[in-house]
Amino acid sequence: TAWYLDKIVSPFGNSIAFSYRQDTTYTIDLGSPSDERVGVNIDCYAGSVPPVQVGPNLSSRRRYTNVSLDSVLFDNGCLVFDVTKDRIDLENGKRLNQIDYFFKNNDGSYQLSPDKSFTFTYDYFQGLEDNDMGPSYSDTLVNYRMKLLSVQEQTEGDTLPPHTFSYYENVKLPSKTSFARDHWGYNNGKTQSIGLIPGFWGNHPFYDDVTLSLSGADRDPDPAFTYAFTLKEIGYPTGGSTEFIFENHTFDLPKSQVNDYAGVNTPQGLDSLETTHSLTPS
Secondary structure, X not given: OOOOOOEEEOOOOOEEEEEEEEOOOEEEOOOOOEEEEEEOOOOOOOOOOOOOOEOOOOOOEEEEEEEEEEEEEEOOEEEEEEEEOOOOOOOOOOXXXXXXXXXXXXXXXXXXXXXXXXXXXXXXXXXEOOHHHOHHHOOHHHHEEEEEEEEEEEEOOEEOOOEEEXXXXXXXXXXXXXXXXXXXXXXXXXXXXXXXXXXXXXXXOOOOOOEEEEOOEOXXXXXXXXXXXXXXXXXXXXXXXXXXXXXXXXXXXXXXXXXXXXXXXXXXXXXXXXXXOOEOOO
């Protein structure tokens, strides 16, 4: 069901080769269906096949062959990726600790120590427990999400000041099992929703004097919750910084084609539809 990159060859014959490491086999029981991922040892230089989807019952679970990047080889050096399995927000999840660059000598050998290294530091967002899903889901697997704090470069023994990252954390995301999502999948703070099918009201397609009404989840966007845990600022080694400010997109209703004048959950006028139907930048 998916491909991974094996090699890039330029018109001049230069090549970049990608090597992968084997993942362990594990089953995720979170949600339905459960996902079972199967690691496989793949020789990237022998024309390996892409991951295939297998399993005893494809209608109830999915099984994956999973690989992760180990190194990248190119004409004058290589990159080595240091990855560990110590994440608490993903079952058997991995995080990238460091990337090392080794220079290639004229005789084809590599330097014993890296010429450059990039070190990554992390922490976790702690979300809100979703009481609607029951106490069995109130754990780090569904309530925590890893965040990048800094990237720091080391060159020939000198450690440079890091790039730092900060986030909007005054509003928290709910757990990963929560149905508090707007029409585009972003957080809308409606933790009382018990499903994803939205409510509906509108005119009957055949009888103008009849109104249809169906209860359901509140999928309306809410800018006060959309930006939860999004990137706020990048700090640079030079001392400068870049700040990110987000707002929800809107569209012009009079210039848009709408299949009907239905609202969501509760009746409202046409003027309010411009603010309730919006799109959020990723």
